[in-house]
Amino acid sequence: MAFSVSWHTLLDELDALPAEATLITPLSHTQFQVTDVQEHRVIIEFLDRDIDETRPLHREQFESLYARVTDAPDGFDLDRLPPDADPYSAVLSVHPRFEIDEERGVIVETEGSTASQRVDADTSVEDNQGRTEPELDVYADAVLLVDALERHEVDVLEELETDGLVNLYTLLSDVQRNANELRQSVGDVLLGRLHHDRPVSGPFGSVQRTTRRRRSLKDDEEVLELVEEAGIERERVVGVDREKVAEVLEVTELSEADVYDVEESEYVRKAEVDEDRKESRLQGLKDQLAATDNEEDDAEGLREEIEELERRIDELTSFRTGSELS
Missing domain, CATH: 1.20.5 (Single alpha-helices involved in coiled-coils or other helix-helix interfaces)
Known part of the structure; x- marks a missing residue:
């Protein structure tokens, strides 16, 4: 399919988005909204930036991304995107034939309709209508x-x-x-x-993939042979094994103080937890939260009851002109 056809399909899909529809970039997970759709570009506005919040996305860049994705049967690797180019992939995913697979880290062309990087704005509203307590x-x-x-x-x-x-x-x-x-x-x-x-x-912040290196020595004999081949006497790298020292203390009359420099420090350690007391207090707090949620409804109902009671009292006690005494 020619890019011009896909481009106009994408523009139609963007025009059909609700004004409050929010998209999210696959790499930085930055949220933004489409504010204007033009023939040769799409204007977006980032929701969590104080500067450079508005940005144009140009047709020629979409065409370049389109070519890369359609040329990759297994999907185009998102890591290969230029810096700050991930909004293009998020917008392209609005097209019914392009989908982002975050687990594989690719954007791929499909045969049928796909899901987009859209975050429905109404979801958070619906979620807030009732309190949910995570079971954590x-x-x-x-x-x-x-x-x-x-x-x-x-x-x-x-x-x-x-x-x-x-x-x-x-x-x-x-x-x-x-x-x-x-x-x-x-x-x-x-x-x-x-x-x-x-x-x-x-x-609230940012995270980054980091590589942690942990070293563990290979077999003792293998290391010692390599050290000797490098011209270093093995005695220079042979040290005291803490585990073997502990075994020696168990079978000899040597004391801990003979082989260790011991320093003592005091600290507080949690000994036990009264789970029943915690659960009782937690339930009380949950009841308070539930009462707070229903406070407005209860107050309105109470006002109506008071008004009705006042009306009835007024009817029973008011003096009526022309009334007859029996």
């Missing part, structure tokens, strides 16, 4: 921690009662542990979406 330990502990922080004056910790400090320490420890587990899970998912070493930004 860190969520429950975070709610309890926020409640504790609001009830205690934490600006001067030295003035807090001991039981208040114990509660804070316990909750902070639980939040830290559970948040770290969730952080690792989120990181695992993100890793499959970061296809380059450039930072990817969100409203």
Whole structure:
């Protein structure tokens, strides 16, 4: 299919988008909206930028991307996009025959209709109509921690009662542990979406793919042979094995102080958690949140009941002109 045909199909699809429709770039996950559709370019506006928020996307660049995608049967690798070019791929995905596969990190031409990089603006509104509580330990502990922080004056910790400090320490420890587990899970998912070493930004910060190197020695004899071949005496690289020293302490009369320099430091360690007490308090907070959500409806109903009661009282107690006494 000629690019001119696909280009006008794309323009028609962009014209049909709702005004509030939001697109998201596949690499940096930046949100933007299409503000104007013209014959030779598309104007977009980024939603989370204070500068350079408006940008034109030119037809010739779309044509270049179109040629690369259609020439790649398995999809065009998004990592090969020039810097700041990922909005082109997001806009092109609005075309019914082009789709972005973030797991594979490609944009590909398909035979049938595809999903686009569109984020429906109404979704967040619908989600906010009712409170949803994620079934995560860190969520429950975070709610309890926020409640504790609001009830205690934490600006001067030295003035807090001991039981208040114990509660804070316990909750902070639980939040830290559970948040770290969730952080690792989120990181695992993100890793499959970061296809380059450039930072990817969100409203609160940015992340970047990073390579961590961990070294472990190969077989002892192999290393020693290589060292000797390099002209170094093996005695110079042979050291004390901590595990073997521990085994020696178990079978000899040597003490720990004979072979270790020991330094002691004291710290606070969480001993146990009263899960029942936490659950009871958490349920109370959930009830308060639910009551807050229904507060306006309840207040309106109460006002109507009061008005009705006042009306009935007025009818029973008011003096009616011309009324007869029996």
